[in-house]
Amino acid sequence: MNLTLRVWRQKGPQDKGGFVDYPAKDVSPDSSFLEMLDRVNEELESRGEEPIAFDHDCREGICGMCSMMINGYPHGLEKGTTACQLHMRHFSDGQTITIEPWRVKPFPIVRDLITDRTAFDRIIQAGGYVSVNTGSAPEANMIPISKEIADAAFDVAACIGCGACAASCPNGSAMLFVSAKVTHLNGLPQGEPELLERTRRMVEQMDAEGFGNCSNHRECEVACPKEIQMRNISKMNRDFIRSSVLSRVFGTNGKS
Amino acid sequence: MKLDAKIPSGPIAEKWDTHRFQMKLVNPANKRKHTVIVVGTGLAGASASASMAELGYHVLSFCYQDSPRRAHSIAAQGGINAAKNYQNDGDSIYRLFYDTVKGGDYRAREANVYRLAQVSVNIIDQCVAQGVPFARDYGGLLANRSFGGTQVSRTFYARGQTGQQLLLGAYQALARQIDAGGVKHYSRMEMLDLIVIDGYARGIVTRNMVTGEIRSWVADAVILATGGYSNVYYLSTNAMGCNVTAAWRAHRRGAGFANPCFTQIHPTCIPVAGEEQSKLTLMSESLRNDGRIWVPKKKDDTRPASQIPESDRDYYLERRYPAFGNLVPRDVASRAAKERCDAGYGVGATKYGVYLDFADAINRLGRPAIEDRYGNLFEMYEKITAENPYETPMRIYPAPHYTMGGLWVDYNLMTTIPGLHAIGEANFSDHGANRLGASALMQGLADGYFILPYTIGNFLATTKLAPVSEDHPECKKIEAEAKERIQKLLSAKGKRTVDDFHRQLGRLIWNEVGMSRKREGLEKTIREIPAMREEFWANVTVPGSGDHLNQSLEKAGRVADFFEFAEVMARDALQREESCGGHFREEHQTEEGEAKRDDENMSYAAVWEFQGVGNEPTLHKEPLEFEYCKPTQRSYK
Ligand SMILES: Cc1cc2nc3c(=O)[nH]c(=O)nc-3n(C[C@H](O)[C@H](O)[C@H](O)COP(=O)(O)OP(=O)(O)OC[C@H]3O[C@@H](n4cnc5c(N)ncnc54)[C@H](O)[C@@H]3O)c2cc1C
Ligand code: FES
Numbered sequence: 001m002n003l004t005l006r007v008w009r010q011k012g013p014q015d016k017g018g019f020v021d022y023p024a025k026d027v028s029p030d031s032s033f034l035e036m037l038d039r040v041n042e043e044l045e046s047r048g049e050e051p052i053a054f055d056h057d058c059r060e061g062i063c064g065m066c067s068m069m070i071n072g073y074p075h076g077l078e079k080g081t082t083a084c085q086l087h088m089r090h091f092s093d094g095q096t097i098t099i100e101p102w103r104v105k106p107f108p109i110v111r112d113l114i115t116d117r118t119a120f121d122r123i124i125q126a127g128g129y130v131s132v133n134t135g136s137a138p139e140a141n142m143i144p145i146s147k148e149i150a151d152a153a154f155d156v157a158a159c160i161g162c163g164a165c166a167a168s169c170p171n172g173s174a175m176l177f178v179s180a181k182v183t184h185l186n187g188l189p190q191g192e193p194e195l196l197e198r199t200r201r202m203v204e205q206m207d208a209e210g211f212g213n214c215s216n217h218r219e220c221e222v223a224c225p226k227e228i229q230m231r232n233i234s235k236m237n238r239d240f241i242r243s244s245v246l247s248r249v250f251g252t253n254g255k256s
Numbered sequence: 257m258k259l260d261a262k263i264p265s266g267p268i269a270e271k272w273d274t275h276r277f278q279m280k281l282v283n284p285a286n287k288r289k290h291t292v293i294v295v296g297t298g299l300a301g302a303s304a305s306a307s308m309a310e311l312g313y314h315v316l317s318f319c320y321q322d323s324p325r326r327a328h329s330i331a332a333q334g335g336i337n338a339a340k341n342y343q344n345d346g347d348s349i350y351r352l353f354y355d356t357v358k359g360g361d362y363r364a365r366e367a368n369v370y371r372l373a374q375v376s377v378n379i380i381d382q383c384v385a386q387g388v389p390f391a392r393d394y395g396g397l398l399a400n401r402s403f404g405g406t407q408v409s410r411t412f413y414a415r416g417q418t419g420q421q422l423l424l425g426a427y428q429a430l431a432r433q434i435d436a437g438g439v440k441h442y443s444r445m446e447m448l449d450l451i452v453i454d455g456y457a458r459g460i461v462t463r464n465m466v467t468g469e470i471r472s473w474v475a476d477a478v479i480l481a482t483g484g485y486s487n488v489y490y491l492s493t494n495a496m497g498c499n500v501t502a503a504w505r506a507h508r509r510g511a512g513f514a515n516p517c518f519t520q521i522h523p524t525c526i527p528v529a530g531e532e533q534s535k536l537t538l539m540s541e542s543l544r545n546d547g548r549i550w551v552p553k554k555k556d557d558t559r560p561a562s563q564i565p566e567s568d569r570d571y572y573l574e575r576r577y578p579a580f581g582n583l584v585p586r587d588v589a590s591r592a593a594k595e596r597c598d599a600g601y602g603v604g605a606t607k608y609g610v611y612l613d614f615a616d617a618i619n620r621l622g623r624p625a626i627e628d629r630y631g632n633l634f635e636m637y638e639k640i641t642a643e644n645p646y647e648t649p650m651r652i653y654p655a656p657h658y659t660m661g662g663l664w665v666d667y668n669l670m671t672t673i674p675g676l677h678a679i680g681e682a683n684f685s686d687h688g689a690n691r692l693g694a695s696a697l698m699q700g701l702a703d704g705y706f707i708l709p710y711t712i713g714n715f716l717a718t719t720k721l722a723p724v725s726e727d728h729p730e731c732k733k734i735e736a737e738a739k740e741r742i743q744k745l746l747s748a749k750g751k752r753t754v755d756d757f758h759r760q761l762g763r764l765i766w767n768e769v770g771m772s773r774k775r776e777g778l779e780k781t782i783r784e785i786p787a788m789r790e791e792f793w794a795n796v797t798v799p800g801s802g803d804h805l806n807q808s809l810e811k812a813g814r815v816a817d818f819f820e821f822a823e824v825m826a827r828d829a830l831q832r833e834e835s836c837g838g839h840f841r842e843e844h845q846t847e848e849g850e851a852k853r854d855d856e857n858m859s860y861a862a863v864w865e866f867q868g869v870g871n872e873p874t875l876h877k878e879p880l881e882f883e884y885c886k887p888t889q890r891s892y893k
Binding site: 060061063114120126129137141157161185191 | 303306307310321322323324325326328330331340342378380381382383384385386387389390391392393394395396397398414415417420421424427428429431432434435443466495496497529530532533534535537636639640641642705706709749751752753754755756797798799800804805806807808
């Protein structure tokens with residue numbers, strides 16, 4: 001099939017950027033969306049033009065690197081699918097496809113479709129872990145965990161950190177991402193000792209990065225390629241309230 | 257080049273303990289005075305950086321992705337082995353050791369493998385304590401499955417996303433140390449070269465992939481945890497960015513490269529669909545527990561699978577290997593699929609595919625049971641092929657997946673360049689000529705959490721290093737070389753894209769140094785590569801400049817290194833006059849077409865020393881001795 005791509009091109013963070021149209025010719029319906037972009041890029045390169053820059057690595061929907069708005073939706077419209085897993089058979093001949101980067105303030109555009117998502121790393125650094133040094137772990141089966149709790153932890157731990165939640169949210173909120181990690185760890189006995197401090201610090205870091213608030217638009221849940229659910233946000237909010245009350249009474253344990 | 261494996265003396269079960277006692281320790285107060293560079297944030301790199309920072313070392317960490325959490329380890333599906341014997345089915349450290357040496361077709365170093373089996377149990381403890389949500393039984397204890405044809409259930413897993421969950425555990429441990437200040441991490445920073453000063457690895461040169469800045473970093477030791485080189489084949493199950501650059505640059509600076517021809521071709525991947533294909537997708541090996549593999553008995557049978565009656569189907573693995581059937585090891589299953597397809601019995605549009613059929617299992621166990629076991633894999637298959645595996649059999653074909661070869665290391669995981677260590681898939685490994693399923697994750701984490709953090713201490717405590725800074729003339733010289741190389745790539749301004757060259761190289765290597773190899777083809781490959789390489793440098797097009805984010809340039813640098821590396825891969829395959837593990841030489845097979853190993857003459861690790869591009873490298877040999885696992889011919893009949 002033949003398509004027209006309307007692609008956001010921007011040389012760097014300071015550049016104004018704008019849309020440029022490219023034809024995508026003889027696209028095989030069996031190729032993936034990124035393979036379709038590869039073809040267009042190879043054509044540009046053979047003419048000595050700079051290809052469209054986009055992030056990708058695993059191309060299996062698990063690394064979270066690919067990130068683009070396809071016709072206005074993060075990773076496109078297919079449910080539970082990353083851009084790299086989207087196949088061209090979901091598009092029709094003659095269609096125009098608009099491709100843009102994530103538009104979220106804390107994710108500045110680096111070039112074309114590539115943004116800087118290190119804000120997510122900094123949120124994890126603010127407590128998204130269990131403090132256990134190598135070698136100090138007890139025998140694994142000393143911590144029995146019911147299958148339900150373990151399965152629930154897995155469901156949220158499946159987050160790939162792509163940022164689609166924030167990109168889909170009219171407020172640019174990262175609550176789905178943050179709550180996924182918070183509920184994964186807070187829900188397990190291993191994560192319980194640091195529950196309050198973890199929640200408070202991660203939420204504070206999220207705010208400091210400039211992510212917006214959650215006002216229940218529910219776009220994030222629809223956009224999430226791993227189908228992580230919004231009820232995690234309310235769980236996190238409960239822990240956060242407990243944490244802020246307690247820290248007001250007892251102080252913040254030396255860490256800010 | 258001197259190869260001293262530094263294997264501690266004494267009985268195998270005591271070697272590691274003895275060694276740990278004999279190693280010198282760094283005074284706790286001195287640890288923070290030592291800087292260590294770790295390139296890579298996969299299972300091996302992230303676990304090593306976190307553990308060393310916990311000990312007090314000052315760690316500089318690097319990766320090429322935009323976040324350490326995206327290293328290729330994230331994609332591992334099936335599971336991780338450990339000799340916990342939770343299932344009470346007769347597993348033990350010794351059995352895991354034995355299975356790994358045997359599975360590797362007796363081309364691994366016994367002492368290392370034994371240590372790997374020993375620390376495997378600590379890995380599971382560590383990961384569980386970090387909050388890794390492994391699968392559990394209803395009683396709340398950890399669940400196991402059997403994987404890759406072993407007779408015990410020792411594989412721990414987190415649905416089909418074990419690598420993701422283990423990597424996030426290690427990433428979080430790393431994040432904690434970044435938070436605490438012990439690790440400085442740099443994403444989108446690609447290592448382009450190694451800095452060797454006075455015979456010691458003292459740093460690296462990187463390119464900032466956003467700004468294009470080329471700069472040096474110095475340290476007291478350098479650790480490469482940069483993964484495997486399956487992408488030399490162009491199409492593989494690896495992530496797009498996986499490369500040989502870091503290891504190859506270290507090799508050029510004097511690190512021996514061991515067994516480059518030992519590569520693993522995984523039997524269950526989705527077949528190539530067309531020319532646009534950019535990578536191949538693995539379908540977990542666990543599928544072979546319930547799926548039956550077959551092809552039509554008639555050549556060029558064009559009937560859809562559903563219309564081919566039982567009597568016209570050839571369940572060739574069950575036929576050839578009645579004892580193991582569909583569960584034969586990876587190398588055997590892959591070659592058998594290739595044999596059938598080469599003979600004209602393949603299925604699908606390209607005829608390079610075989611069926612993996614779940615109809616029997618669905619009849620026997622019911623669809624819900626199959627859904628529970630493999631639901632996410634079936635979904636992934638359907639997303640890619642638009643075929644429903646509950647109704648029609650999957651089509652699969654082997655694909656490059658893992659590389660057993662890598663930088664040669666001694667028992668302390670140090671390469672032939674003092675101070676330069678290699679861990680994870682980047683080193684020539686504990687897996688010999690063939691890796692067993694679920695053992696790469698184990699090895700990466702064993703190296704990073706439990707081995708390197710000890711052995712690095714001994715190196716630092718026993719080595720006197722002169723202080724160096726980034727202004728050292730050697731740093732400046734290597735920076736200049738890196739810049740010059742980039743300039744050369746940019747100024748070729750040729751006609752062909754980097755991908756086009758990569759595809760050409762990949763096709764050649766896949767055909768001649770893939771699932772089966774023969775003298776003629778290998779000699780032809782060694783002859784053809786230099787010309788291809790020359791054409792690459794003369795006729796490649798790399799638009800844009802070096803001082804901004806430039807993905808064509810990144811790829812070009814990696815492919816240029818693959819062009820040098822591929823040659824030694826072919827040479828290695830040529831000198832190995834036997835068939836063992838993933839390396840099958842057509843000249844060395846039994847009458848029934850099975851692999852024929854030559855223990856008398858080939859029981860060694862082949863270690864190559866660089867002699868300049870285009871010059872024949874020198875071959876060194878580390879003899880392998882088998883005191884505990886006596887080599888036997890593998891037989892799965
Ligand atoms: C699809 C798939 C499924 C698998 N499933 C399993 C399984 O079930 N069980 C199992 O045991 N094994 C499995 N494996 C194998 C296993 O995943 C890998 O061998 C292992 O994860 C490698 O880990 P690593 O830490 O050595 O390297 P990687 O995870 O590949 O990490 C490499 C790191 O090095 C960095 N890097 C590389 N080059 C440079 C450079 N030049 N400059 C800067 N940084 C660089 C990267 O950014 C990355 O951080 C699977 C592999 C694949 C492909
Ligand atoms: S490229 Fe890894 S999730 Fe899309």
